[in-house]
Amino acid sequence: MLEQKGNLFILSGPSGVGKGTVLDALLKDYNDICYSISTTTREPRKGEVDGEDYFFASEDEFKSLVKKDEFLEWAKVHNNYYGTPKKYVDKTLEAGQDVILEIDIQGAKQVRDKFDGGIFIFLAPPSLKELESRINKRGTETKDAIATRLENANKELEEKKNYDYLVVNDQVEDAIKKIEAIIIAERCRL
């Protein structure tokens, strides 16, 4: 059998739904998929290795990469730029390795425009009430900020119609099991 190209999985969902937690747990449990390394303009933290944790770039370099359309998606967050390098993802997929991106709804939209055949997984909260309680538990935001975030989440939930799979993040273990199943099943797809 010919070496099969890898699949690109996009894990997205409203802010606060637990994408990071779920992905970290998934990657710990399941090492047959590759997490895409992002390019960023933020300063390396202690112990972070270029090409392992991130591809570190200056703002000029980053903007030049944007101009050359070198990102599957990118965004500016808190004065730093973050992007998913197209070449790195392509190279990994060509080698037959599956890749998973964990990005917000806007990023997922960009990937949908730029990449054919991505598999989009929407991670949803059990309910908006539950999302509110999760964001409150973080205790890092003002009431106004929380209200805005929930309003956005409500809008973002409508986006799920553009996704291939819906995974409700009720119990993290369940969500991981479902995402693993989606990865295995997609490899069997004809």
Place this chain on the structure above:
Amino acid sequence: MLEQKGNLFILSGPSGVGKGTVLDALLKDYNDICYSISTTTREPRKGEVDGEDYFFASEDEFKSLVKKDEFLEWAKVHNNYYGTPKKYVDKTLEAGQDVILEIDIQGAKQVRDKFDGGIFIFLAPPSLKELESRINKRGTETKDAIATRLENANKELEEKKNYDYLVVNDQVEDAIKKIEAIIIAERCRL
């Protein structure tokens, strides 16, 4: 959330590939799916219960059910009729329960014509050589019968293009894991 209708999975593949073995092992391991009960005209064996192992019917009754289009698929095997009763499958799916059928390629074709939205899984041998060795191991058939069977298998392998998923039955445990993953993933499909 509204109760979701169950999914109908069709496990098929060339004769001798191990559909029965895989399904038996799957159902032992995984009790969240229902194996469809067939209608048959063959005599009940000792201990078999009507409505549990099979729905037993006379040949006249069976033929009348065929006329009324009451089967998703049916076939005559060794002078006995076997069929998958449409009503039983529909009722089970309506109750939100997934159903799996284990049928040959011809039966799967019939189901494709009669049922919308079935999920078709093609169970394939690792190779035709492997299939030959499996059939030989059974030791129940003449050389000519085996040759015919392999010729048919070759034709049947071409059928896989009409299926949603391909599972290679190399190791039974792997095949089961993949089918389980397909069932879980399909429940998350949007």
